[in-house]
Amino acid sequence: LKLGDVLVQEKLITEEMLQQALTMQRTHRKQALGEILIEMGVVDTEVIQSMLARKLGIPFVNATKFRIDPQTFGLVSIRFIEKYSILPLYRANNTLVVAMENPLVWEPLNELRVITSLNVVPVLASRDAILRVIKELSRANEITGKQKIGDLARTMNMDVVDDAPEDSIAETDNTLVGVVNKMILDAYNQGVSDIHLETYPGKRNTLVRFRKDGVMKKYFEFPPKFRSALVSRIKIMARLDISEKRRPQDGKIEIKLSADNKLELRVATVPTAHGLEDVVMRVLACAQPVALDKVGLPANVLERIKVLAQKPYGLFLLCGPTGSGKTTTLHSVLSFINSPERKIWTAEDPIEITQDGLRQVQVNANIGWTFAAAMRSFLRADPDVIMVGEMRDIETAQIAIQASLTGHMVFSTLHTNSAAESMVRLLDLGMDPFNFSDALVGILAQRLTRRYCKSCKTSYIPSRDELLSLVEEYCAGTPLDSAAVMQAWHQTYRNQDGGFTLYAAGGCELCEGTGYKGRMGVYEFLEATPPIKSLIQHQASVVELQATAIKQGMRTLKQSGIELVLQGHTNIEQIRSVCN
Ligand SMILES: [Zn+2]
Incomplete structure (x- = not known):
C-alpha cells in the first residue's frame, strides 16, 4: 500500500493531484511524495502523518517523552541526524528504532542500515519534537562527548610551584566546574551508583572512585591542588556550608539533563583525618520502574x-x-x-x-x-x-x-x-x-549477585565432587534429602550428554576484563x-x-542462588558472598 493510493482512497486528494505529484517526483528524484503534496498545498503534514499512522500501522510517538540513551544517540553522527532530522530513539538487540517525520523516505533509512549494520525501524514523530530533542541531546553531547576527564583537568594550569598553596584553584574556576560536571555525567552515563571522592594530605592526589554493580573502581586521580576546590565546588552545588569542615553534612544536587529528565545526587560529606573531608555522592537517575x-x-x-x-x-x-x-x-x-x-x-x-x-x-x-x-x-x-x-x-x-x-x-x-x-x-x-x-x-x-558477561563466559563439566558439594550446600540446615534434590536437578539441568554444564568467568572488552556484567x-x-x-x-x-x-x-536465598549457578548465570563464590 502506497501513501499516494491511500490518500486517493480516503478522498483527501484526487487522482489528478496524485498523477501531478508523481510527475513532479520524476524530475525531483530526491523528494518524497508526501513532501511534494505538501508543497503543492493539497494536504498538510498532520494529514499525511495520521494517514501513515492509521493505514500503514506506523506508530506515532511523542519524541520528547523518550529517555534516549546517549549511547544509542551516539550510534549515528550528529551530522547525519541533523541532515535528515532522524532521531535514534532506542536500540533493542539488532533493531534500532528511529523517529522521523516521514518514514516513507527510504534513502536515509537505507543509509542508516549501512552505517549501523542494524535493522532500522522508523516511527512517526512531529518535526518540531524531533528537532527539539536533537538540539538538547547534541548540547549534552558536547559536555559528555569524547573529551576525557584527564584532558579536561590538564587544560587547567597544572604547573604547581613547590611552595604554591595546594588550594590554588578556585572553586568558581570555569574549568573546575566543567570537571565536576563531567565527573557526574560520566557516572550517570556509566550507570554508576555512587561517586567517592577521597582526599589525602600533603602532596598526595585526591582519588575519585565509582561504585558500579556493587564494585568499587578507580575513576581518576586529581593532583593535590584540586583537593579543596573539588570539595568546595560539590558543597556549593549541594548548598552546604563550605566553611564547615569538622562536621558531616548532607545535601542534594539536582541537574537538569533535558526538558523532563533530571539527575539527582545525594551528597554526604565526612570529616576525615588531618582536617580533610571526603565526599560521597549517591546517583539517583529518576529511573522508570522495571516491569x-x-x-x-x-x-x-x-x-x-x-x-x-x-x-x-x-x-x-x-x-x-x-x-x-x-x-x-x-x-x-x-x-x-x-x-x-x-x-x-x-x-x-x-x-x-x-x-x-x-x-x-x-x-x-x-x-x-x-x-x-x-x-x-x-x-x-x-x-x-x-x-x-x-x-x-x-x-x-x-x-x-x-x-x-x-x-x-x-x-x-x-x-x-x-x-x-x-x-x-x-x-x-x-x-x-x-x-x-x-x-x-x-x-x-x-x-x-554479579552475573557473568554473556559474551565471554566459558562452559565446563563440573566434577562429581563439585556437584556433591553444591547439593550439600543446597540442603544444609533444611529438611531436604540431597539424593532427591540431585535427582530433581538432573531432570531440570542435565545437558545433552546427561551430565551437567557449569560456567566460569572469562574476560573480554565488553566486561573490561572482569568476566562479569551487571x-x-x-x-x-x-x-x-x-x-x-x-x-x-x-x-x-x-x-x-x-x-x-x-x-x-x-527456596532460601542460598538455594535460589545455587539454582542461578546451575542455570549458568554466576558461580557459587558470588552467591556465597551475598547469601550467608
Ligand atoms: Zn566479557
Missing part, C-alpha cells in the same frame, strides 16, 4: 506475587540489606497494580524511581515529616494502596499493620536478612502476634499461609518458621 515480569523472579514466585499484590488488603514486605535492589522490586510490584482504579500513596526517602499514577511523597525527618507522619496523612487521604519506603521503627510498623487490617494493601521494606528473620524481628519490636499474622500476606527477601536478583519468597500464620501467633523461632516455609516449597 514485574522482567525483574528475574522465578516463575512460581512471580505467579504468587501477582495474585497476592492484587489483594484488597494485607501487608507485603520486602527485605534485604541496603543496595539489595528491594526498592526496584517494590516499584515493579507497584507498577503491576498501578491502574486508574487504585489510589496508591507512597512515602519514600529518597524517591529513586518515579511512576505516573502513584502519588509519591518525599519524607523529611528534619521537619517532622517522617514515614509514620506520612502514613497517618495517607490514611486520611482515601488510599487503596500505601507504600512506606522503610519500616524503621515500631510506630511506622504499627500504623502499617493497622492500615492493612482496616482494608488497605500496604507495602514496605525491612533491613533484615531473611524472610523468616523479618517476622521474628517485627515480633521482637513489639508487634501484636495476632494482628501481625492476620495482616501479613508474604515476605520477599532479596540480594543482588547484576541479577536472588530471591526468597515466604507466603503467609495458614501454617505460617499459626507459627507467628505462637511466636515460633526463625528455625521453625524456615523449616515450615521450606516444606511448603519456599
Whole structure:
C-alpha cells in the first residue's frame, strides 16, 4: 500500500493531484511524495502523518517523552541526524528504532542500515519534537562527548610551584566546574551508583572512585591542588556550608539533563583525618520502574506475587540489606497494580524511581515529616494502596499493620536478612502476634549477585565432587534429602550428554576484563499461609518458621542462588558472598 493510493482512497486528494505529484517526483528524484503534496498545498503534514499512522500501522510517538540513551544517540553522527532530522530513539538487540517525520523516505533509512549494520525501524514523530530533542541531546553531547576527564583537568594550569598553596584553584574556576560536571555525567552515563571522592594530605592526589554493580573502581586521580576546590565546588552545588569542615553534612544536587529528565545526587560529606573531608555522592537517575515480569523472579514466585499484590488488603514486605535492589522490586510490584482504579500513596526517602499514577511523597525527618507522619496523612487521604519506603521503627510498623487490617494493601521494606528473620524481628519490636499474622500476606527477601558477561563466559563439566558439594550446600540446615534434590536437578539441568554444564568467568572488552556484567536478583519468597500464620501467633523461632516455609516449597536465598549457578548465570563464590 502506497501513501499516494491511500490518500486517493480516503478522498483527501484526487487522482489528478496524485498523477501531478508523481510527475513532479520524476524530475525531483530526491523528494518524497508526501513532501511534494505538501508543497503543492493539497494536504498538510498532520494529514499525511495520521494517514501513515492509521493505514500503514506506523506508530506515532511523542519524541520528547523518550529517555534516549546517549549511547544509542551516539550510534549515528550528529551530522547525519541533523541532515535528515532522524532521531535514534532506542536500540533493542539488532533493531534500532528511529523517529522521523516521514518514514516513507527510504534513502536515509537505507543509509542508516549501512552505517549501523542494524535493522532500522522508523516511527512517526512531529518535526518540531524531533528537532527539539536533537538540539538538547547534541548540547549534552558536547559536555559528555569524547573529551576525557584527564584532558579536561590538564587544560587547567597544572604547573604547581613547590611552595604554591595546594588550594590554588578556585572553586568558581570555569574549568573546575566543567570537571565536576563531567565527573557526574560520566557516572550517570556509566550507570554508576555512587561517586567517592577521597582526599589525602600533603602532596598526595585526591582519588575519585565509582561504585558500579556493587564494585568499587578507580575513576581518576586529581593532583593535590584540586583537593579543596573539588570539595568546595560539590558543597556549593549541594548548598552546604563550605566553611564547615569538622562536621558531616548532607545535601542534594539536582541537574537538569533535558526538558523532563533530571539527575539527582545525594551528597554526604565526612570529616576525615588531618582536617580533610571526603565526599560521597549517591546517583539517583529518576529511573522508570522495571516491569514485574522482567525483574528475574522465578516463575512460581512471580505467579504468587501477582495474585497476592492484587489483594484488597494485607501487608507485603520486602527485605534485604541496603543496595539489595528491594526498592526496584517494590516499584515493579507497584507498577503491576498501578491502574486508574487504585489510589496508591507512597512515602519514600529518597524517591529513586518515579511512576505516573502513584502519588509519591518525599519524607523529611528534619521537619517532622517522617514515614509514620506520612502514613497517618495517607490514611486520611482515601488510599487503596500505601507504600512506606522503610519500616524503621515500631510506630511506622504499627500504623502499617493497622492500615492493612482496616482494608488497605500496604507495602514496605525491612533491613533484615531473611524472610523468616523479618517476622521474628517485627515480633521482637513489639508487634501484636495476632494482628501481625492476620495482616501479613508474604515476605520477599532479596540480594543482588554479579552475573557473568554473556559474551565471554566459558562452559565446563563440573566434577562429581563439585556437584556433591553444591547439593550439600543446597540442603544444609533444611529438611531436604540431597539424593532427591540431585535427582530433581538432573531432570531440570542435565545437558545433552546427561551430565551437567557449569560456567566460569572469562574476560573480554565488553566486561573490561572482569568476566562479569551487571547484576541479577536472588530471591526468597515466604507466603503467609495458614501454617505460617499459626507459627507467628505462637511466636515460633526463625528455625521453625524456615523449616515450615521450606516444606511448603519456599527456596532460601542460598538455594535460589545455587539454582542461578546451575542455570549458568554466576558461580557459587558470588552467591556465597551475598547469601550467608
Ligand atoms: Zn566479557
